[in-house]
Structures are given as C-alpha cells and as structure tokens.
Amino acid sequence: MTQSNETTRRWLRRAGSARLEFGADYNPDQWPREVWDDDVRAMREAGVTIVSLAIFSWARLEPRDGEYDFAWLDEVMDLLHAGGIAVDLATATASPPPWLTRKHPEILPVTRTGETLWPGGRQHWRPTSPVFREYALRLAGELAGRYAAHPALVAWHVSNELGCHNVYDYSDDAAAAFRHWLRARYGTVEALNQAWATAFWSQRYDDFEEVLPPRLAASYPNPTQQLDFKRFSSDALKDHLIAERDLLRRFTPDVPVTTNFMVMGETKGMNYADWAAELDFVSNDHYVLPGPQARDELSFSANLTGNIAGGRPWFLMEHSTSAVNWQPVNVAKKPGELERDSLTHVAHGADAVCYFQWRQSRAGAEKYHSAMLPHAGTDSDVFRDVAALGERLRQLAPIAGSHRARAAVGIVFDWESWWVAEHDSHPTERLRYRQEALDWYTALLDAGIRVDVLPAGGPLEEYRMLIAPILHVVPAALAGRLRDWVNGGGHLVTTYFSGIVDENDHVWLGGYPGALRELLGIRIEEFGPLLDHESAELDNGTTGTIWTDRIDVTGDGVEVLARYKTGDHAERAAVTRRRVGPGSAAYVSTRLGPDGIGALLPGLLGPAGVRSELPAGLGGRVELAVRGDHWFLINRTDEPVDLGDLPGAGILPPRGVTVIGKQ
Structure with a gap:
C-alpha cells in the first residue's frame, strides 16, 4: 500500500475502536428530500456505518459547465454525519454529463470497428482523452477542496468500476497514447519490430507514427500488438486512477484513496495485481454468477482479492442482497445466502461489507436490482436479513484488522497468461483460463484443503505446493523463480498450454512446454486439442476434454501418474510428476474438471505433505x-x-x- 498504515486504516478506526464496516452505495439525489431522513433512520436500524456517496452525480453536481450545485450534497453529508454514518465520497467522474459530451464529443470511446459509443448508458469516456481528464480533475478538485475537512469523510472513491465498459478504446486519442506507451516500453522502433515479430506478414514499422491500435483488420491482428494493447489499456486506466488519486492527496493527505475493482468472472481487462500498489486499500465489487460453481467462484474471487491486497484487510464495495438485473434470468437468493455470501468475503479478508445499493431504485436501468432497502420497504425478509447481518458484523468486530492466514497451497493466477492463452489463431478457442483455475480451486475445497489464489508476482516461495494452471506466458525470470523454488523443496503442478511463450508472446523453441520443459522432464512436439464431441479416458477412471498432449518422458525421476486409455494418445502419459531433489514438478495434459482433478489430488498432495486441517468427514461440505x-x-x-x-x-x-x- 502506498500510504502509512494509520492512514489506510482511518476507515476502520473511528469511535475509538476497530469494527467491520457495513453499508452501500447511497444515491439520495435520485429521491425527493423527504426520503432522506427516513433513509438515515432505516440505516441506523440496519446497523449501517458507512456509505459510498455521489458516484454517479456529476450532472447534479455540475449541471452546466463550471457551475456547481453542492447544497444538496452538503445537506446529505451533514445528515449522515449526524446519524453516525461515515462517507466514502466519490469523485463522481464515472459518467460525464450530457452537456460535456455535447460540447466535446471527442471524449466518446470508439470500438475496434470504428463505432462511437454514445451517451445514454454510463462510462462513455476515453481513458486517454486529455479533454475528459481536464474536466474530471476539475470536478474532483472542487469536491476535495469543499469536503476536505468534513467530519463524515473517511475515504475517497475514485470514479467507479474503472474499465467496466470502456477498457478498450480505439480512438485517435488512444492511438496517440498507445504510441507514447510503446516508445516508453521499447525505446526504438527496431526493438518494437523485434518484439512484435513484424517480419511476418510484412508488418515492419519504420516509425512509431505508423503504429495503430489493433482495430478491425482483414485477418488476425499481430498477437504481440494485441498483448501490448491489453497492457496499455490497463495502464491507461491506472494512469487515470493515479491522476485523480494524486489530486485528492494534495487536498487531503490523511484521507485514504481507493477505487472498486471487479475481481469476478470473466472481467479480465484490468490487471488488478498491478493496480493494487496505487491504492491505500483495495476495494472490490462481486456479484454471484449462476452455475454449478457459483459459490466457489465467489470464494475464489474473494480469495484472489485478499491476496491482491497482500493479505491485508480490504473493502467489499459492492455485492447484492438478492437478485441482480443484468443476467438473462435474475434469481433471488435463497434463505441464508445473503449472510453466507457476505461472510465469505469477510473470511477472506474484507473488513467492510457493502452493497449496491441502499434504496432500490424506482426507475432507471437498475430498478430491478436488489438493495438493502427493497421496493417492499423495511417490512420485508430482505431488510430483516440485512439488519440481522448488521448485528452479526457488530459481533464480529474483533476480527477487524486481522490478516488472512497463509495456506500451504497456492493457485498462481496470471493476468497476462489469461489474456494471451485466449487469443485468436490458437490451437483451440474452447480454452478458458479462469475456469481451469476455478476447477482446481473447487477440487481443493472438495478435498477440504485451504488454498490461496495469488498473483504470479506474489510471494511464491512461502508455499509448499503451487498449482499454475495454463501458465502460458513464462518469461525467463519466472521460469527461474519456479525452478529455484522446486529445487528448494517446493511442489509445482502445471497444466496443458503452460510455459509456451515469453513476455513478447514468442514461442520457447525446442518443444513444449517450452520454458518449463526441463523442469518437468517431458517433451511435447504437437498440441492435441479436442473437438467438442471428443474426449479421452484416463486409466484412473477420469475423462479429459478440450485438450490432450502426446508426452515423451525425457528427464530423470519422472513417474507417470495416469495414462490415456482411449484417443490418439492411448497408452501414453497423461499426468506426470518429476522428483527434483526434495521437490517435484507435475504436469496435467488435459482438462479434467473438478471431479477428475480430485482423483489426482492424493498423489499430488501427499509428496508435498499437505492434508486437510478439517476433521474427517467435513472436507467437501x-x-x-x-x-x-x-x-x-x-x-x-x-x-x-x-x-x-x-x-x-x-x-x-x-x-x-x-x-x-x-x-
């Protein structure tokens, strides 16, 4: 974290003692004044201690260019403070007002096909627009100057869900910023040509000014260009975050600054592991995704958020009390799920449990999204469950400030491998990086094993066992870290399509799995992706899908843990494990799903000395x-x-x- 520990914990240590914060996004400007007093009374009844305020209020705060209306916000801030409720005050820059886009349509994002994303939704702005940046910082400065000394203010909330709808912009502003980013990364155009392998398809550049974002092309865009544009796009949003943060710190150096990540599902455009160091405390939004692993995905995301935060407490900025509004079918939560979902986040390090939103909207795009105070009012099961959770969190106050305890097993999560492994023109389009990682997580929970989900740049050395599913991008430095860790007694498990390319998306030559080939003691000449109707049985009774590899065992100390029973590679190794001094390195060459992985776990966990901490019979349940x-x-x-x-x-x-x- 970037600020002092005392500053980062200001949002936790009010009223002389630590506590778990409880609250929601609060949007009083969507309601008439007479509702506000009822809101505060109901908040106190529910045990609310903090709200995020003014997130989407730019048009109300600045109704016309340079004309500000803070009277309503002054009243709300005072009202909340009088009610004992703290404020995480937003910079309100998430969605520009109509007058701004009318005056400066050049701030609107452009898609890869050249279409303009017009106003009418939200986040209709280019992360690289200097015009938008000027107006956003002007508003943030007005807010910071006005409320710097307000006693309700305990944290700043930069924008909202940065990149949710505008992570990839292909406009002329983005093109200019991309070229600037490339100059800083490569120095010379010849270094860029080498990294991008532009000798292929006659793409060699003579000047940085010739470079464009990977807009709609006649065929597959250059793979390294795609990777660098993803890196750049994440960095562009991070740069906007830093700009607002630095401005806020000039006004209020003792007020911590955060923004809400979206560590959940397939939200992958922002490299949050890279962003975390820019915040005083990490915040996250999470919504339950339907499916058989819905609860495990929630736990996985909370776990990863806790490790992005370095094991320190973090802030659950948004989740839902019940149904959302943006899925094809929006199902209400079952009894007990509101509390279980919330406390699972607390278990993985959250010191604040907040929702979108406090009062369910009567109109607008999210009027059917649940809230702490639903359409049915306080006489409702949802509100009673909310109040019960508020009391439960009050009782759990001694947990506030405590760190997550490190597990013996870690699942390595790497954003760049996620990006590159799912690029076009690959052996298969069926591969899903995050799903493979989630399958291993579910299998470990089924076995009663506590596990950490941690960024690839995290403290790998402190684990007895590391699982690195589809660790596709392996720079030489990371390969060396893993090799040294295994030689020192660590136990590595990796999977198909791992170790294949370096940081420039160039293939490691000599056979697969490339950078990890010698460590694993195997060699693969060709990939074996499976068609949708194909599968391959293993001799341990499991079945593989999506992918198979024809493995040749080349190293000393390699044992075959499972072989293919059917398919093109019948009788050949499917799962291998190589002993490396006191450590080991294992390879799983197919997608097995949670049940199939579960069948392998005893043979993988045993040598690492990992066993469940739970009493017999509780694992899995x-x-x-x-x-x-x-x-x-x-x-x-x-x-x-x-x-x-x-x-x-x-x-x-x-x-x-x-x-x-x-x-």
Whole structure:
C-alpha cells in the first residue's frame, strides 16, 4: 500500500475502536428530500456505518459547465454525519454529463470497428482523452477542496468500476497514447519490430507514427500488438486512477484513496495485481454468477482479492442482497445466502461489507436490482436479513484488522497468461483460463484443503505446493523463480498450454512446454486439442476434454501418474510428476474438471505433505478460511452439517457460516 498504515486504516478506526464496516452505495439525489431522513433512520436500524456517496452525480453536481450545485450534497453529508454514518465520497467522474459530451464529443470511446459509443448508458469516456481528464480533475478538485475537512469523510472513491465498459478504446486519442506507451516500453522502433515479430506478414514499422491500435483488420491482428494493447489499456486506466488519486492527496493527505475493482468472472481487462500498489486499500465489487460453481467462484474471487491486497484487510464495495438485473434470468437468493455470501468475503479478508445499493431504485436501468432497502420497504425478509447481518458484523468486530492466514497451497493466477492463452489463431478457442483455475480451486475445497489464489508476482516461495494452471506466458525470470523454488523443496503442478511463450508472446523453441520443459522432464512436439464431441479416458477412471498432449518422458525421476486409455494418445502419459531433489514438478495434459482433478489430488498432495486441517468427514461440505485467530467454517451445501467435536461449533445450518477460535 502506498500510504502509512494509520492512514489506510482511518476507515476502520473511528469511535475509538476497530469494527467491520457495513453499508452501500447511497444515491439520495435520485429521491425527493423527504426520503432522506427516513433513509438515515432505516440505516441506523440496519446497523449501517458507512456509505459510498455521489458516484454517479456529476450532472447534479455540475449541471452546466463550471457551475456547481453542492447544497444538496452538503445537506446529505451533514445528515449522515449526524446519524453516525461515515462517507466514502466519490469523485463522481464515472459518467460525464450530457452537456460535456455535447460540447466535446471527442471524449466518446470508439470500438475496434470504428463505432462511437454514445451517451445514454454510463462510462462513455476515453481513458486517454486529455479533454475528459481536464474536466474530471476539475470536478474532483472542487469536491476535495469543499469536503476536505468534513467530519463524515473517511475515504475517497475514485470514479467507479474503472474499465467496466470502456477498457478498450480505439480512438485517435488512444492511438496517440498507445504510441507514447510503446516508445516508453521499447525505446526504438527496431526493438518494437523485434518484439512484435513484424517480419511476418510484412508488418515492419519504420516509425512509431505508423503504429495503430489493433482495430478491425482483414485477418488476425499481430498477437504481440494485441498483448501490448491489453497492457496499455490497463495502464491507461491506472494512469487515470493515479491522476485523480494524486489530486485528492494534495487536498487531503490523511484521507485514504481507493477505487472498486471487479475481481469476478470473466472481467479480465484490468490487471488488478498491478493496480493494487496505487491504492491505500483495495476495494472490490462481486456479484454471484449462476452455475454449478457459483459459490466457489465467489470464494475464489474473494480469495484472489485478499491476496491482491497482500493479505491485508480490504473493502467489499459492492455485492447484492438478492437478485441482480443484468443476467438473462435474475434469481433471488435463497434463505441464508445473503449472510453466507457476505461472510465469505469477510473470511477472506474484507473488513467492510457493502452493497449496491441502499434504496432500490424506482426507475432507471437498475430498478430491478436488489438493495438493502427493497421496493417492499423495511417490512420485508430482505431488510430483516440485512439488519440481522448488521448485528452479526457488530459481533464480529474483533476480527477487524486481522490478516488472512497463509495456506500451504497456492493457485498462481496470471493476468497476462489469461489474456494471451485466449487469443485468436490458437490451437483451440474452447480454452478458458479462469475456469481451469476455478476447477482446481473447487477440487481443493472438495478435498477440504485451504488454498490461496495469488498473483504470479506474489510471494511464491512461502508455499509448499503451487498449482499454475495454463501458465502460458513464462518469461525467463519466472521460469527461474519456479525452478529455484522446486529445487528448494517446493511442489509445482502445471497444466496443458503452460510455459509456451515469453513476455513478447514468442514461442520457447525446442518443444513444449517450452520454458518449463526441463523442469518437468517431458517433451511435447504437437498440441492435441479436442473437438467438442471428443474426449479421452484416463486409466484412473477420469475423462479429459478440450485438450490432450502426446508426452515423451525425457528427464530423470519422472513417474507417470495416469495414462490415456482411449484417443490418439492411448497408452501414453497423461499426468506426470518429476522428483527434483526434495521437490517435484507435475504436469496435467488435459482438462479434467473438478471431479477428475480430485482423483489426482492424493498423489499430488501427499509428496508435498499437505492434508486437510478439517476433521474427517467435513472436507467437501465445509470451506475453511482463517483470519488471525479465527476459523471461518462455511457450509457449501444446502443441508445442515454436524461439525462434530470442534469447540464452539455445533450444527452448521444450510448455507450457514460459523466463526470459532483458531484450532
């Protein structure tokens, strides 16, 4: 983190003691004045301690160019403070007002096909627009100057969900900024030509001014150009974040600054592991995604967020009390899920539990999105569950400030491998990087194993076992780190399509898996992607899909843990493990899904000395997370679970969470 520890924890240590914060986005400007007093009364009834304010209020705050209306916000800030509710005040720059886009249509984003994204939704601005930057900083400065000393202010909220709708802009502004970024990265156009392999398809550049973003082309755009544009686009948004942050710090150096990440599902355009160091504390938005691994995906995302935050407490800025409005079918949460979802985030390090939003909108695009105060009002199950959660969080106040306890097993998560592994013109378009990582996470939870999901640049050396699914981009430095870690006694597991390219998306020559070939003691000449109707049985009773590899064992100390039973590679190795001194390096050459991975885990975990910390019989039904001196036991099922002899545990209700002293 970038500020002092005391500054970063200002949002936690008010009223003389630490506590878990509880609240929501609050949008009083969508409601008449007479509602505001009722809001504060109901907030106090629910146990709300903090709200994020003015996120989408630019048009209200600056109704005309250079004319400001802060009277309503002054009143709301004073009203909240009088009610004992703190404010995470937004810079309100997420969506520009109509007058700004009318006056300066050149701030509007442009798609790769050349279409302009017009006003009418939100985030209709170019991250690289100097015009937009000027207006956004002007508004942020007005807010910072006016509210710097307000007693309700405990944190600044930069923009909102940066990149949710505008991460990739292909405009002329973006082209100019991209060229500037490339000059800084490569120095010379010849270095760029080498990195981009522009000898292919006659793409050699003579001047940086010839370079464009990867707009719609007649065929596949240059792969390294695509990768660098993804890097640049993440950096462009980060640069905007830094610009607003630095301005705010000039006014209020003791008020921490954050912005809400979106570590969830397939949101992959922003490299949050790279952004985290720019914030005083990490914040995240998460919404449950439907499917058989919905609960595990929530846990996976919370776990990754906690490790992006370096194990320190973080802020759950948004999630939902019940149904959302943006999925094809928006299902209400079952009894117990509101609390379980919230406390799972707390288990993985969240010291604040907040929702979108406080009062459910009566109109607009999100009027059917649930809220803390639903359309039905306070006389509703949702509000009663909200109030019950507020009381539960008050009781859990001693947990605030505690760090996540490191697990023995880590799943390595790498944004650049995610980006590149799913590029076009690859062996298959069916590969899904995050799904493979989630499958390993689910399999470990099924086995009762506590695991960390950590960025590739994290402290890998502190783990006994590392799982690196589809670690596709492996620079020489990372290959060296993994080799040294294994030689020192670590146990590595990696999978198909790993170790294939370097940081420039150039293939490591000599056979696959490239940079990891010697460490794994295997060699693969050709990939074996499977068609949709194809699969390959293994001799351990599992079935692989999407991918197979024809493996030749080349190194000493390699044992075959499973072989293909059917398919083109029948009788050949499917899963291998090489002993390397006190460590080992294993390779899984096909997608097995959680159940298939589960069949492999005993043979992989055993040599690493990893076993479940849970009593026998609880693995699979209960997830364990550890914060400080507390165990969080989370029921993964819809049935009650008897926690046996665990002190203070008893019966864990369906979808329930209990917190006990560390065992």
